[in-house]
Amino acid sequence: MKIVVIGIGLIGGSLVRDLRGLPERPSVLGMDKNPDHLDQALSLGLIDAPAEPADLATADLVIVSIPVDHVVRELPGLLAKVGEETLVIDAGSTKAPICQAVSGHEKRRNFLACHPIAGTEFTGPDAAISGLFQGKVNIICEVEQTAFRIQERALELFRHLGMRIRYMSPEAHDRHIAYVSHLSHISSFMLGKTVIEKEQNERDIFDMAGSGFESTVRLAKSSPAMWTPIFEQNRENVLETLDEYIANLQEFSDQLRENRYEDLYRQMDNTNRIKDILKGIPQQKQE
Amino acid sequence: MKIVVIGIGLIGGSLVRDLRGLPERPSVLGMDKNPDHLDQALSLGLIDAPAEPADLATADLVIVSIPVDHVVRELPGLLAKVGEETLVIDAGSTKAPICQAVSGHEKRRNFLACHPIAGTEFTGPDAAISGLFQGKVNIICEVEQTAFRIQERALELFRHLGMRIRYMSPEAHDRHIAYVSHLSHISSFMLGKTVIEKEQNERDIFDMAGSGFESTVRLAKSSPAMWTPIFEQNRENVLETLDEYIANLQEFSDQLRENRYEDLYRQMDNTNRIKDILKGIPQQKQE
Incomplete structure (x- = not known):
């Protein structure tokens, strides 16, 4: 399993911390606009190597954990580059603008809009902690827009993280x-x-x-x-x-x-x- | 040493919990308007027995830990009944009205106006916990109005509780x-x-x-x-x-x-x- 995490802060870092514990240990590649965060993520062992744009096409999972304005701006372009079977999730605290940004996108069915209700007031890769999502709610929006087999793989990952799922419209x-x-x-x-x-x-x-x-x-x-x-x-x-x-x-x-x-x-x-x-x-x- | 605690809730209860650990184990008597709280305090071992009004005259320490409107109303009457050597402290979250209520009182020098900055959002004797005051600030107001030897005994007790002292005017x-x-x-x-x-x-x-x-x-x-x-x-x-x-x-x-x-x-x-x-x-x- 190959994971690309875009934005390795508190949320992205904590997600890959726990996903590294999957039975088949995944390889984790990372991107971050902040070169210090990328270095920290490497030395903390959160990622194995920096990701190249080409990695998006071969990734099984792409985690987009960046501020919501960046999600809206960059998600369409990222989604265009992923493979047929790639699952793309976000973790943004707003859902309507993000769902709108990829509405009608040719790869819309590869994307699952998520909001894991978890976090702390701290930021950056060194704020990433294990077990952050255990017992927490993950709100999934517009689930019907995501391909069924891709939904299933997402649910399996969320089960591994210990999350409880709630479905909701982006507006609600x-x-x-x-x-x-x-x-x-x-x-x-x-x-x-x-x-x-x-x-x-x-x-x-x-x-x-x-x-x-x-x-x-x-x-x-x-x-x-x-x-x-x-x-x-x-x-x-x-x-x-x-x-x-x-x-x-x-x-x-x-x-x-x-x-x-x-x-x-x-x-x-x-x-x-x-x-x-x-x-x-x-x-x-x-x- | 004989302690009378008036109002055995979170603060009064937590104070006597720790004061029971003094080298010479004090006897602790309690008063509470709520008979259930008095029973609970007895069965939790926070107090040895209910206090009688006559106990005020022979107490070494009287702790007044009741809502601030009751402090203002009852402190003058309580103070009038205590012995020459009794130390009386309160724990109210307002200081000017309380100091004003006993200003010029014949026993003013037996009273030390305190506000220990400690607590939780819970109430009642079963909310009382050990070590609540450890490392916390105790604000003392109008210290010059309290007899010097009585101040000294108070400071010794606060040291036992692990509190840091700050002096301030009631208005500040x-x-x-x-x-x-x-x-x-x-x-x-x-x-x-x-x-x-x-x-x-x-x-x-x-x-x-x-x-x-x-x-x-x-x-x-x-x-x-x-x-x-x-x-x-x-x-x-x-x-x-x-x-x-x-x-x-x-x-x-x-x-x-x-x-x-x-x-x-x-x-x-x-x-x-x-x-x-x-x-x-x-x-x-x-x-």
Whole structure:
């Protein structure tokens, strides 16, 4: 089995880390615009060698794990170069623009649109970890556009990675993910910004910051190069979630300003229901 | 040594868990308005017996770990009943209203105003854990108002718990803590609320929610009974931080609406600096 991974960062690197454990050890070739990342991936043993464009035609699997603006720009050209039996997957956090970019493509049936819900706030090949996808959800969009035998091979790989599959339309994916992922990142980035702007003396921040602040602001460490194009591609949905979030914060602020403490209590009490919802996450993982 | 703990939840319970390990094993008596919590604290071995009001006069240490509205209401009466040598500490997340409540009190010099920056989103005696305070900061306010020999005994206890001490005025405490703790809780509560309101089908939430959402929304599990009075007591500071947070979110939203992606990128890139600030937290812990 021959794997070509395009973009060897946290996601691409973690995928090949686990895929190297397949019964028939695959050969893994890599491409990355950043020559340092390519060197690191080699010395970390994530890839066996750099990939040449010609390798796309003979690859069994091509993993496209690059920022979503690059996916939209480069996927059509990459897809044109792959072999008849090559499976191409992506891992982008937006699905409608990516599916649209290859809609009607002569090799559309070689591509499976994926979003593995897994990651950390870190980037680059040295952020790649084993078992990252174990028990996590992989959202597959427009599955009917992919050749059946190629779907089957993809599912086998995802089973090896320990992933749970959910099928969804690209539009539904982008709408829901705006709430449970994209909005969290904005809320965290703006929290970090607000605190940094205010606290000129950083010692005051980290001395008084507890684990609560640390967890709420964690996503503000994320890569702007990855997230700017995600917000651009999912602009309409993100703007809608942001409007609702700001309206809720404004309502909270108004209630506090007007000393309406029973209303504040009730809001927080209702939101405590998130406990049960979050409990669902690990339980589902053990399926 | 005789300890009376008033309010045996996460903080009170965790404090006595560790203080039981003092060389001369102290006797620990407890009070709690919730009879179930008192029973649990007994059966968990956190306390030896329920406390009587008369125990306040003979206690060496009284820990007041109840919601901040109860502290303000009950601390003056409790303080009036303690012995000449009793050390009284609180653990409230607001300091100005609490210090004001006992300002000029005949036993003011027996009280040390504290805020240990430690906790989890859980509540009750069964949430109490050992080592919770190890390496954490304890903010002490108006130290000059406490008798010197009583301060010394407090510092010895905090050393046993592994805490790092910082001294601050109640006003500075309340202003800074609004940013690094109170605002995080509101941002998290409102994120949870926004997502719950939108996602009628909860299965969609937990299936698509990754660790990013989980960490950002974690504080939305916190107790409204504890947090409503904190927001009330720190109303002015919290309103100011909230206004700034909303303004930053609104600016982000405007930039996205106007397709100003370079501005979005720059904001996130500047906020990435939070990495270095957060790195300070564990480093400081190892001092």
